[in-house]
Amino acid sequence: MPRPRATTPGSRALPQSDHGRDILRSLRRILRTVDLHGRRLAQHHGLTGPQLVCLREIHRSGPLNPGQLARSVAMSPATITGILDRLEGHGLVARRRRNRDKRQVLVQLTDRGAELLGQVAPPLQERFEERLEALDPEQRRRIAAALEQVVALMDAEDLDAAPLLESGAATAAPTRGPGHGGAGH
Amino acid sequence: MPRPRATTPGSRALPQSDHGRDILRSLRRILRTVDLHGRRLAQHHGLTGPQLVCLREIHRSGPLNPGQLARSVAMSPATITGILDRLEGHGLVARRRRNRDKRQVLVQLTDRGAELLGQVAPPLQERFEERLEALDPEQRRRIAAALEQVVALMDAEDLDAAPLLESGAATAAPTRGPGHGGAGH
DNA sequence: GGTATTATTTCGCGACACAAAATATTCCTG
DNA sequence: CAGGAATATTTTGTGTCGCGAAATAATACC
Numbered sequence: 506m507p508r509p510r511a512t513t514p515g516s517r518a519l520p521q522s523d524h525g526r527d528i529l530r531s532l533r534r535i536l537r538t539v540d541l542h543g544r545r546l547a548q549h550h551g552l553t554g555p556q557l558v559c560l561r562e563i564h565r566s567g568p569l570n571p572g573q574l575a576r577s578v579a580m581s582p583a584t585i586t587g588i589l590d591r592l593e594g595h596g597l598v599a600r601r602r603r604n605r606d607k608r609q610v611l612v613q614l615t616d617r618g619a620e621l622l623g624q625v626a627p628p629l630q631e632r633f634e635e636r637l638e639a640l641d642p643e644q645r646r647r648i649a650a651a652l653e654q655v656v657a658l659m660d661a662e663d664l665d666a667a668p669l670l671e672s673g674a675a676t677a678a679p680t681r682g683p684g685h686g687g688a689g690h
Numbered sequence: 691m692p693r694p695r696a697t698t699p700g701s702r703a704l705p706q707s708d709h710g711r712d713i714l715r716s717l718r719r720i721l722r723t724v725d726l727h728g729r730r731l732a733q734h735h736g737l738t739g740p741q742l743v744c745l746r747e748i749h750r751s752g753p754l755n756p757g758q759l760a761r762s763v764a765m766s767p768a769t770i771t772g773i774l775d776r777l778e779g780h781g782l783v784a785r786r787r788r789n790r791d792k793r794q795v796l797v798q799l800t801d802r803g804a805e806l807l808g809q810v811a812p813p814l815q816e817r818f819e820e821r822l823e824a825l826d827p828e829q830r831r832r833i834a835a836a837l838e839q840v841v842a843l844m845d846a847e848d849l850d851a852a853p854l855l856e857s858g859a860a861t862a863a864p865t866r867g868p869g870h871g872g873a874g875h
Numbered sequence: 876g877g878t879a880t881t882a883t884t885t886c887g888c889g890a891c892a893c894a895a896a897a898t899a900t901t902c903c904t905g
Numbered sequence: 906c907a908g909g910a911a912t913a914t915t916t917t918g919t920g921t922c923g924c925g926a927a928a929t930a931a932t933a934c935c
Contacts, residue, residue, distance in 0.1 A: 878935085880933070881933090884927105884929075884930095885926100889923090893920095895917085896918100900911105905908090
């Protein structure tokens with residue numbers, strides 16, 4: 506049953522089944538679902554979205570400096586300092602000054618942080634991956650192709666190391682003005 | 691060219707051309723691009739993301755009450771009050787008490803607000819739609835089908851009136867806990 | 876008329892988010 | 906090796922989100 510059920514009942518009955526609309530609609534739902542999921546997930550564990558994003562990035566890339574973290578999650582160093590303060594307050598990460606270059610700080614997960622991430626793992630992304638595995642290869646190929654086409658249509662920038670499936674943050678626009686708006690946890 | 695280039699050079703030379711990875715990668719890029727876009731766009735016009743989301747919703751559905759707006763963009767009434775205060779301060783929307791039920795407030799776009807939205811229009815979504823139109827119907831159909839499948843795999847909730855293509859906000863989880871984080875723009 | 880409901884705002888708090896300035900340390904040049 | 910340039914992080918200050926709980930205001934119901 507490779508044919509997904511369209512928005513409308515029949516498969517191809519109406520005058521013109523506006524696929525453009527369906528596409529935008531699906532995208533909205535995906536965006537929203539991911540956003541929602543991230544928030545609920547974080548809230549459930551007493552974290553905020555940005556905190557979870559940072560925690561995951563620290564886990565993903567191993568011990569690193571606040572500056573690197575700032576770049577990989579696309580937030581300013583000042584913002585990262587605040588987030589790290591809170592994560593450290595909760596005992597999820599530890600900061601240590603480096604020996605060879607004492608300007609630098611090394612941020613790493615504590616056991617508690619790693620444990621929490623372990624519990625946090627399952628949700629959306631994992632479930633999604635499992636279901637993806639359950640599909641037959643040909644369907645996966647088709648989905649991959651379609652998504653890449655969407656990416657191309659959007660001129661999506663290439664991200665070498667994107668933060669996990671998560672709303673996260675913006676990459677650039679270091680212009681003027683005060684902060685603009687992230688989402689809380 | 692329905693064949694996407696896999697992560698690795700060849701198309702199907704390696705053990706397994708991991709489409710699952712490609713899919714997640716594309717999704718991340720899409721999510722990030724939309725997020726980024728929304729922020730840059732807002733910033734460029736002196737607005738914050740949430741402000742722009744609200745402004746668009748007001749435009750989309752015509753004059754409405756703060757409560758309805760709160761529901762459609764999935765934010766609490768208290769938060770909406772603050773956002774409306776700022777939008778009103780910029781002269782983009784106007785609040786008027788209703789006559790028949792003076793508890794209610796009617797929020798509507800001012801000329802200035804409508805004009806700003808007009809200038810703001812083009813960006814990502816519009817360009818995306820144009821490019822979508824340029825594809826041949828069969829390809830659109832394929833993309834629509836693939837995305838619907840992704841939605842299904844995610845158990846994406848059905849949103850009667852989703853806010854525009856935009857990160858926006860969360861829908862529920864009115865649980866406990868202090869605020870989590872907003873961001874100013 | 877009096878109480879429950881509904882709609883919005885106010886208040887208090889915490890968390891982003893950033894620019895600019897301060898701090899600390901290393902690098903580089905003379 | 907002294908002194909300034911460069912780098913990494915934190916501090917400071919301001920503004921926006923985001924929400925729960927309480928306060929306000931007006932309508933609805935009995």
